[in-house]
Amino acid sequence: xxxxxxxxxxxxxxxxxxxxxxxxxxxxxxxxxxxxxxxxxxxxxxxxxxxxxxxxxxxxxxxxxxxxxxxxxxxxxxxxxxxxxxxxxxxxxxxxxxxxxxxxxxxxxxxxx
Amino acid sequence: xxxxxxxxxxxxxxxxxxxxxxxxxxxxxxxxxxxxxxxxxxxxxxxxxxxxxxxxxxxxxxxxxxxxxxxxxxxxxxxxxxxxxxxxxxxxxxxxxxxxxxxxxxxxxxxxxxx
Numbered sequence: 001x002x003x004x005x006x007x008x009x010x011x012x013x014x015x016x017x018x019x020x021x022x023x024x025x026x027x028x029x030x031x032x033x034x035x036x037x038x039x040x041x042x043x044x045x046x047x048x049x050x051x052x053x054x055x056x057x058x059x060x061x062x063x064x065x066x067x068x069x070x071x072x073x074x075x076x077x078x079x080x081x082x083x084x085x086x087x088x089x090x091x092x093x094x095x096x097x098x099x100x101x102x103x104x105x106x107x108x109x110x111x112x113x
Numbered sequence: 114x115x116x117x118x119x120x121x122x123x124x125x126x127x128x129x130x131x132x133x134x135x136x137x138x139x140x141x142x143x144x145x146x147x148x149x150x151x152x153x154x155x156x157x158x159x160x161x162x163x164x165x166x167x168x169x170x171x172x173x174x175x176x177x178x179x180x181x182x183x184x185x186x187x188x189x190x191x192x193x194x195x196x197x198x199x200x201x202x203x204x205x206x207x208x209x210x211x212x213x214x215x216x217x218x219x220x221x222x223x224x225x226x227x228x
Contacts, residue, residue: 012187042221043221045219046216046217046218088156092215100158100171103155105153105154106155
């Protein structure tokens, strides 16, 4: 089982602020990293994937990956109350272990109006 | 059209019973998965099938038996249910190996409660 660590939160930010979610991992050979959003009682929904060091932007979301520091983060700009959910960090080791997604325990985000 | 569907959505049963959960995907994907999410929201992979062949079995008790009749369907049968089996079970699918960019899409989940 690969270790994926997230701050459990809860993280609470005002509407319009930047929410910063962090994730560290223990396996240096991990290749693929994903952020899923899960609303209460619903299934995980993919919002970002990142495979190379650096930043990847998609609308209000920016994923940042630093493989040397074994760190991946998600920034949500102009946070909205509809962003309130649990955010799950996941990684795929690649190679012969392809297909396995290892999840962190999630960070609960609340955006208050 | 629902991409990944599961039945039933809720399942309440007594300890010791045997139950099944069904999953279907219409995405044309080759690989399907079962995940278990416990009460603390920790999501953990259980099994994966690629083109009807079992490729991942993550130290799950042998009371759990997955079956894939074809690549669009993956079922999960659980024998002798225990209290600790209470969880939400998610099915997922993806294009499949070997692409490291493979993305998994999740079904709506089946909430299993064992009394």
